[in-house]
Amino acid sequence: MSSIAEITSQRETQKKLKHPIHVTSEIGTLRTVLLKRPGKEVENLTPEFLQRLLFDDIPYLPIIQREHDYFAETLKNRGIEVLYLEKLVVETLSNPEIKKQFIDDILRESKANVNGAAHVLKEYLLSFSTADMVDKVMSGILKKEIEPEKKSHLYELMEDHYPFYLDPMPNLYFTRDPAASIGNGLSINRMREPARRRESLFMQYIINHHPRFAGHDVPVWLDRDFGFSIEGGDELILSDEVVAIGVSARTSARAIEKLALNLFKKQDTIKKVVAVEIPKCRAFMHLDTVFTMVDYDKFTIHPEIQGPQGNMNVYILEKGIDDEHVNITHRTNLQEALKEVLHLDELVLIPCGGGDEIAASREQWNDGSNTLAIAPGVVVTYDRNYISNELLRQNGIEVIEISSSELSRGRGGPRCMSMPIVREDLHK
Numbered sequence: 199m200s201s202i203a204e205i206t207s208q209r210e211t212q213k214k215l216k217h218p219i220h221v222t223s224e225i226g227t228l229r230t231v232l233l234k235r236p237g238k239e240v241e242n243l244t245p246e247f248l249q250r251l252l253f254d255d256i257p258y259l260p261i262i263q264r265e266h267d268y269f270a271e272t273l274k275n276r277g278i279e280v281l282y283l284e285k286l287v288v289e290t291l292s293n294p295e296i297k298k299q300f301i302d303d304i305l306r307e308s309k310a311n312v313n314g315a316a317h318v319l320k321e322y323l324l325s326f327s328t329a330d331m332v333d334k335v336m337s338g339i340l341k342k343e344i345e346p347e348k349k350s351h352l353y354e355l356m357e358d359h360y361p362f363y364l365d366p367m368p369n370l371y372f373t374r375d376p377a378a379s380i381g382n383g384l385s386i387n388r389m390r391e392p393a394r395r396r397e398s399l400f401m402q403y404i405i406n407h408h409p410r411f412a413g414h415d416v417p418v419w420l421d422r423d424f425g426f427s428i429e430g431g432d433e434l435i436l437s438d439e440v441v442a443i444g445v446s447a448r449t450s451a452r453a454i455e456k457l458a459l460n461l462f463k464k465q466d467t468i469k470k471v472v473a474v475e476i477p478k479c480r481a482f483m484h485l486d487t488v489f490t491m492v493d494y495d496k497f498t499i500h501p502e503i504q505g506p507q508g509n510m511n512v513y514i515l516e517k518g519i520d521d522e523h524v525n526i527t528h529r530t531n532l533q534e535a536l537k538e539v540l541h542l543d544e545l546v547l548i549p550c551g552g553g554d555e556i557a558a559s560r561e562q563w564n565d566g567s568n569t570l571a572i573a574p575g576v577v578v579t580y581d582r583n584y585i586s587n588e589l590l591r592q593n594g595i596e597v598i599e600i601s602s603s604e605l606s607r608g609r610g611g612p613r614c615m616s617m618p619i620v621r622e623d624l625h626k
């Protein structure tokens with residue numbers, strides 16, 4: 199029979215889980231996750247704009263969709279509730295006033311290409327059903343779709359060669375990056391690259407207006423108006439007390455410090471933010487492309503982020519003398535720093551590609567370190583990274599593989615393609 203303490207604790211967990219967002223670890227059993235099924239936006243990629251749109255190749259739509267559906271089914275078969283971003287956005291914008299406001303916002307944020315055509319584009323978008331309008335906004339609007347108006351400005355004539363009024367958003371299936379769940383709240387991120395910056399507007403609207411979230415107390419620890427960039431691929435919830443954040447090509451030290459200040463001030467459980475500096479290059483774009491948590495005491499790592507003897511720059515931020523200051527201390531070894539903040543005597547770093555120079559580099563490029571933990575010691579990975587997957591198994595991890603020929607072309611793996619909304623708390 200359960201003790202009174204156990205029953206009370208179960209009730210507490212139930213109560214906490216009723217909150218629409220609840221994530222206190224990287225590895226707690228995943229209950230609800232947000233995905234985006236790749237859509238027409240990936241068919242609007244062309245070779246000349248690949249770099250600008252942050253792709254290395256053009257995925258074949260029917261196959262990337264099939265692979266993504268398989269990913270979603272894999273999660274559902276494990277009892278995980280899958281929410282789709284595109285569906286939540288349509289539901290959010292079912293209110294005509296909110297829809298108009300959204301169209302104004304998205305056009306304003308697309309101003310580089312929209313120029314003087316905002317009013318025509320607004321009418322154009324309003325002429326669609328909400329679902330089709332959302333699809334248009336996500337997949338992009340070509341100039342040739344709209345009757346040309348008389349061009350009265352030099353810049354309008356100069357920009358004729360550029361095909362889009364609204365750029366496609368092919369990176370939307372990487373739901374991890376525009377926002378990150380931390381405790382019962384979120385960071386809604388100012389994304390580093392212009393190609394992705396509009397993406398976090400969707401989450402802002404969902405949180406403020408979708409019935410599943412609006413009206414609940416969902417704190418926003420850092421919002422997208424903050425002037426420095428941060429992306430969810432860099433935000434790892436190591437425990438209910440510790441968040442690790444990559445100082446990377448995408449995430450700035452200033453955003454990390456501001457987020458830490460806000461968490462220390464408004465979120466009573468987070469005690470430490472661990473800033474992990476990684477090389478600023480495309481292959482290592484976020485911390486989660488080189489480092490993910492797979493069990494209480496096990497992580498994947500791309501060995502190249504560490505110098506000789508495993509040295510690298512790790513900074514631990516803690517509450518300072520007042521709400522405006524943090525205490526910062528420096529560590530030079532990631533493994534030791536992790537043991538310290540997680541109160542562990544032993545901790546295993548599992549090297550991507552088994553540490554072999556070629557295999558590590560190849561498998562990391564295809565997200566061999568980017569695992570999605572769906573429970574402690576259970577991860578979803580790409581099938582193509584067979585050396586890393588085998589090594590995970592040898593370390594006692596259950597590895598669920600998904601196919602990845604087309605999904606991997608966007609340079610993101612299972613963790614990048616998923617935003618946990620609810621996870622069960624870990625047993626202490």
Ligand SMILES: NC(=O)NCCC[C@H](N)C(=O)O
Pocket residue numbers: 251252253369372374375394430431432483484486487608609610611613614
């Ligand atoms: N967390 C991640 O590493 N996300 C992958 C994002 C890939 C996307 N093509 C990008 O460059 O932003």
